[in-house]
Amino acid sequence: MLEVKDMAMSRDEIFQKVQEVLVDALGVDEDEVTAKATLMADLGAESIDFLDIVFRLEKAFAIKIPREELFPAESLMNNPELISNGKLTAVGLAELRTRMPHTDITEFQKDPSINKLGSLFTVNAIVNYIDIKLKK
Amino acid sequence: MRWIWIDKFVEFNSGQSAVAIKNVTLAEEHLHDHFPGFPVMPECLMIEAMAQTAGILVGEAKKFQEKVILAKIKKCVFFDYVKPGDTLKIEANIESIAPEAAGTTGKITRQEQLIAEIDLMFSHIDKNLGGKKFPEENFVFTDTFKSLMQGITN
């Protein structure tokens, strides 16, 4: 029997499943879960929801998602070498790029305030993460 | 009124699943308010029975080192009401477990009839509530709960 990982899942298929997971975990409507929607500001996710989402994604895609790989906010925010005056330093941004290749930081780096870190956690970021993970 | 909504464990598979039972009796005061004239077990207390069964299952998986509390009722559905004289069987399974949280699924039956399906999420609060400090002793898993486990764990 083929493992889910061995079958090439199209980006669309991944998006559909991610959408289902978010609808179930957050109790939002399907049409609210757009590619650009942010988990916190747009979909109302909180810390317990992040954990719920990770559990459900692991189950839906038969993969293991290590803590801090999908949403590495805590270790970025708590490291004083990466932050200065409430914003990510150049080193911090480099670290962000390495740790979160699945996010699009173009807008964020214009004003890399740690309060805005949440804006990186979009539906697209999850789809990208799963896509990368399944291809490995 | 004691805040204990299960009477004993009948099965316990560490880290995996557990089954507890609860007897419903007219001796329970709260039934007479819900409702006056026709007592039925409040659904929220059935959820609590599941939370205690599943919570102890999750807690035991970490040797009761974590303070495990209910963080989210993912989904619960009720198919019938429960009356004094009924015995409920509460079955819980660990679906996912991580350092800071756990997810469980479960069902409640009365003599093979499905009464409820309840899926929950628990938080290990010392690992989560960033900044908030709690009393060090594990106030969640008191001796009363641990005594329910006597003789049953494999």
Place this chain on the structure above:
Amino acid sequence: MRFILIDKIVLLETGNRIKTVKCVSLAEEYLADHFPVFPVLPGVLLLQGLIESASWLVRETENFAHSMILLEEARNIKYKSFLSPGSQIEYTVDVKTIEENISSFTGIGISEGQEIVQGSFGLRHFNLADKNPAMAAVDDIVIENMKKRWWLLRQ
């Protein structure tokens, strides 16, 4: 100890919305077990506050037509913060639908500006006589008792 998880109704818009308040006191027995050294209102009793609020809205809207109003399902009930003795919580429940035998709601509980509980749930309402005509007298007793409690909550 009485099993009533709201203390008064502060706003009611028939068929639409209800706001209620509950005071939390160390006098509530279950707090001794939940938890020792850290008394907080159990999560399921916060849900019960939402359920009772919605139930009164249904009873008033359908003019006490049914004796039994029970939780049928709940989804994504999130517990965001703790509620301690000495605090008050205000529940706001909004109607999604109310039909003859089922209804659905979203609800939130807030204390001192802090969100405590939030989620969606549905109730079912019926009379025992629907399945067993001999139970009509019991329905009447329950409805009478709930009407008495209603007047207490609306003071």
